Amino acid sequence: MLALSEPKNMHRVRADEASRLKMQDSLRSAAEAMETPNDTMLRLFNGALEVPMIKAGVDIGLFKMLVASQTPLTLAKIANTTKAEPVFLGRILRYLAATRFITETGKDQFSANLSTQSLADPAIEGSLNYIFAIAIPAYMALPEFLRQTSFQAPPGTQCAWQQSVKTDMDWFPYYKQHPEQLSYFQKLMSVPRDGEWFDVVPFAEEAANVSPDRALFVDIGGSIGHQSKRLRSKYPTLPGRVIVQDLPETVNVATPAPGVEFMAYDFFTAQPVQGARFYYMRTVLHDWDEENSIKILKNTAAAMSAGSQLLIDEMALPNKDVHWWSACLDLHMYTMLNALERTVDQWHDLLGKAGLKVVDIRTYASVMKNSIIVAERL
Ligand SMILES: C[S@@+](CC[C@H](N)C(=O)[O-])C[C@H]1O[C@@H](n2cnc3c(N)ncnc32)[C@H](O)[C@@H]1O
Structure with missing residues (x-):
């Protein structure tokens, strides 16, 4: 996830995704098991202040400054660079050190730690x-x-x-x-999500025979083209067009990339690219309720030929034991858009209502359940 490389004296605990998340949850559970009711209240009280104070740190360039420095920085130096009032700045730095977003190395001396590194990305x-x-x-x-x-x-x-x-x-x-x-x-x-979806789509075999003028990959609601650009760099010689479709205000700010076309398209209207080998939607349908999702899917289904597949890149949740982040994202979608993260059963039901059938669900992040849901026309 990091754009910045980690300095020599800082090391993240490396583990496979499932073990890492399981260990994190166990450690949090252990800390919570030691909480008094007052501790629980204070944890939530502090939680309400964390993001505003981190935002303040971002706004004065604090995290980038600490990461860029080879040695700890004094309060006076940070105050001089940020033009913040030193005594007040000291209170902010003390809070960020106490909450472990930066490290206090001595009196009025601060340095970056792994969390600082993340916040500077x-x-x-x-x-x-x-x-x-x-x-x-x-x-x-x-x-x-x-x-x-x-x-x-x-x-x-x-x-x-x-x-x-x-x-x-x-x-x-x-x-x-x-x-x-x-x-x-x-x-x-x-920001990359857990897992790598390329691991479950064998493009090299399944797309090798696409004719050069046919659409290979239509990235519907593809934003500024992150996934299509990654596809092109991973498989530079695959034949066929790679097309990113999104609203004009988004595709107009995308930076061009060789072999990737950008197309302004509203997915509530008829799909202009017919018979592509793959149509791809990454975290698009989780923005929409059932009624609107069916409209989007029907527009895609109408453009699909017998050899087309729709790849939906989203969470496919189990009926039980959902990770806290998946459950959080589900309610985030509800809060922001009256939308949802879907269970496996809900995907089958939704796609069936749009004239499509699920032919495979390939989960590539075993805890978050990020998956490629492969669908074809009924
Ligand atoms: C959650 S984002 C996902 C972006 C991208 N697929 C990704 O995973 O990074 C949803 C995308 O749908 C696009 N979008 C929203 N309404 C749209 C519409 N009516 N037609 C086409 N794209 C739309 C947004 O601009 C946004 O880029």
Whole structure:
């Protein structure tokens, strides 16, 4: 996940994904088992301050500055660079050290640690801006929204996020008018998810015979083309067109890449690229409720030929024992868009309603259940 390399004196614990997440959960459970009720309250109290203080650190360039320095930095040096008032800055640094986001190496002396490294990563920084400016205000509006709706989830796009920004507009048209905030979201989308989906799609065998003028890969709602660009660099000689489709405000800011075409397309309209070998949707349908997802899927199904497959790159959740992050993301989708993460059963049901059938579910992140759901026309 890191764009920055780790310095020699810092080492992350390496383990396979499942063991790493299991160990983290066990250690957290152990710490929680030692909590008094007051400790639990204080943990939650502090949790409410963490993101705002990290945002403050990001805004003054603190984490990047500490990471860039080979030696610990003094409070006076950091104050001089950031122009912050030294005594007040010292209180912020003391808090960030006490919460382990930076390390206090001596009196009024601070250095980077592994968390600082993560916070200095541009993709993580953009994601933090998203959490602070967009997600947290929507979470604050959630209890009142749930009270008003009596805990129902009616069809459509009405959600707590709309109340937080005081709009009747839908999410994507709204952020078209707020490009800076849209850029935070695009940064968030660039953070790699657990697992590698290329591991479960044998492109080299399944796409070797595509004719050069046929579409090989249509990345529907593909944002600024992260996955298509990765596909092209991993398989530079595969024949066929690679096309990223998204709304104009998104494809217009994408940086060009050899062998990748960008196309403005609204997926609620007829799919213009017919008979592609693969149509691909990564974390697109989790933005939409059943009614809207069926419309998107029907537009794709209508363009598919007998040799086409739709690859849906999303979580396919089990009916029990869902990881906390998957459950969190599900409620995030509800808060922001009245949408959801789907279970295996819900995927079968949804695709069937759109004239498609699931032919395989290939899970490539065993804990988060990130999966490629392979679908064909019924
Ligand atoms: C959650 S993002 C996923 C982006 C990308 N697939 C990825 O995984 O990084 C959903 C994408 O759907 C796009 N989108 C939303 N409404 C759309 C529409 N009506 N037509 C086409 N794309 C749309 C958004 O601009 C956004 O890039």
